[in-house]
Amino acid sequence: MRDVAVIGIGIQKWGELWDRSLRDLWVEAAQNAINDAGVDHIDTMYVGAMSPGLFVGQEHLSSLCADYLGVTPVAATRVESACCSGGMAMRSGFIEVASGMADIALVSGVEKMTDVDGGGATFALATAADGDYEVYNGVTFPGLYAMMAQDYMHRFGLTREELAAVPVKSHANGALNPHAQFQHPTTVEGVVNSVMVADPLTIMDCSPITDGAAAAILCPLEMAKDFAKGRPIIKVSGVGAATDTIALHSRKDFSTLNATVVAARRAYDMAGVGPDDIDFAEVHDCFSIAEVITSEDIGFFEKGTGGKAAAAGETALNGKRPVNTSGGLKSKGHPVGATGVGQIHELVTQLRGDAGERQLKTAKRGLAQNMGGSGGSAVVHILEVV
């Protein structure tokens, strides 16, 4: 297996992009990545998207995206794993380059979510849960994570105000990210007193509905110096993926996301590092409680202490364990299929030292954790400067 590097990244400002279609968004991000890398062709491409069929009535993104990027007859594959479709597209491209099947891979994700109304978006997102045994009975995605939050708070004594520290930190970081959907700060009171969605989670604990795309270019590490143009060379040193039960109720523990635990372990093993070797992480904070749980499950904090750590500022930009420097899904936005590649974009930006006001002092090795549904699938990537 060959070592693989990320040589280009592309994105746009995420948000409610009324005048942009799915193909507009995707092509913009892909072109940005190609230009950033400076490649003159691609050998293969992967498009992560969760549910374009339900959101915009369009499937067959392999053909659509290759066509509108103008790269037919390149081989293209649509990848779907709910909200970690983007991360899984990244992993798929990694595997193809590492195997030697292709040299230059475009990996990407996209979701155009605002063409449907709130009910339509809720319906589309709910397809990531167990349709017959969760959704049928009236549970929603905020409801599933709210049940994790109830369990976590009951077991570990996390308070409502402490949990609010997570979105407050996310908004503080997002305010420094020009690509973020929400670039304004918020307060603990603002989170706690906003509209209740599913007890104990308010609307400010929930990631928004977002239009957006992100892309990255991978190539063999040995070729990466040809595209470095003086920038750091960034190696994909660890990749891990795992699954868990589709229904939350089938899990033995509602305060642990085992797919993330296992995916992280696999990525650490591959990279030959541990949590203490990671400078910062982008995690899948689709809801505030998800950041608390995943920050523990990737090994940043002991189980039951992640929420208190966030409340103590340990995950802030100047904390010991910066998490979601981009603003996370909460503030940067959560165009579901694009999110995993958006995390890669942030890792590369920090590793290159290009993160502007939110740039970390030490950013040599970062981790991205992306998951689908209520954690039924997860993928973890570790990127490092070599």
Added chain:
Amino acid sequence: MASVPGYWRERAQRLRYEGNKCESCDEVYFPPRRSCGIKCDEELKPHTLSTTGKVLTYTVIRVAPTQFVDEAPYAVAICEMDGGGRITAQLVDCPFENIKIGMPVRIEFRLIQKDGHHGILMYGYKVVPV
């Protein structure tokens, strides 16, 4: 998006709570599964969920999907049934402030969804306090 065949196909689970159980590891499956995965090679035997159990965790859904909008706010709980097996179900006939993790509940037969004014009525299980 009601599917008549899809509703009908699950009637043994929706109406009678039929699952199955692995003879080797005692795991109860609801809905029933064809196999206990590759770790157990024992046959799975029919197992009907007990109608009594307890709340493991819960929430109150205040922003509901389209088909449940008229019922919001409503509570949803993950329940462990006595003798094994877990369900996600609405917890009804209980003031929200009385819901507690660990509280005993019992399944009641309820209407779960209606396909508009003209379509089929879809029944199933909810839980109520004991």
Added chain:
Amino acid sequence: MVGIVGYGAYIPRQRIKLEEIAAVWGADAAAFKRGLMLYEKSVPSPDQDTITMSVEAARWALARAGVDPKSIGAVYIGSESHPYAVKPSGTVVAEAIGATPDCHCADFEFACKAGSEAMFVGLSLVKAGEMDYVLAVGGDTSQGAPGDALEYSASAGSAAFIMGREKLLAECLHTYSFMTDTPDFWRREYEFYPRHGGRFTGEPAYFKHVQSASREIMSRAGLTPKDINYAVFHQPNGKFPRNVGRMLGFKDEQMETGWLSPWLGNTYSGASPMGLTAILDVAKPGELILMCSYGSGAGSDAFIWKATERLVEVREKAPFTRPQLDENKVYLTYGQYAKCRGKIVKAD
């Protein structure tokens, strides 16, 4: 001998007080309470209907009967609020209790006596030896038009009985039905709310049929009211059953146990059957019970039951009727009630 092997009742937990309804329509609540002897009524939640209440009542009946659901040869649901106009309620109930597929099934409708019809037919089938057990259910989520007199009474509840020849908890000593064509109350096809003939529903309709059926069955049995321990009549309100009982020569004490309507309202097809379940909760072995239904249109089915030793052994296996009526109540405002009953509908 044939009779009841198992019984169960189900009452929704929501209630509305008569004053709450009267205040909306500017009616004199005190006069209604005096005149109709109605204080409050049960209200189904939007996820409850005749099918769901019947499944619950049937499961309690099975718990007391202790019989294999597969041995139930017929499932009959009597109601005037079957959730489907076309498609049986009974198939859902039979499927839910596990009685399918070797089972006969039909929904009955005869205004408020659909439940007792199901009981009558069930008894007849087990008597004929056609099947070992029959499930007979009477239940309704009754509708009363906003502002109509029926709105003060129309309520929700269900009673289920498993009829058989062995393991009886109450023997059926006699049955008798009395029926004429008397249009005192009806609901036309495609109409949502029933209509009624006002005071015509009284003397020539309810009182004539209930008295005729009750007198004839007692005469055929060679019994007088003093021989009977408990009497329950169709209870469209609190006043009618009490008055008809007195006319027949019963004392209030004989009627007290099955007299649920002042606090339950009129459960239509469930009304006298639920009175019977409340009596079975307390009757002693050997005691006699007269039950007489009434359905507009019009007819009455009368039964004389005799409690057995087995009743005492099994009745604790499921919830009693009266505590369901008296405990765990949730009171609604008229606005909540109107939403629950589809009287106000959110814009699409």
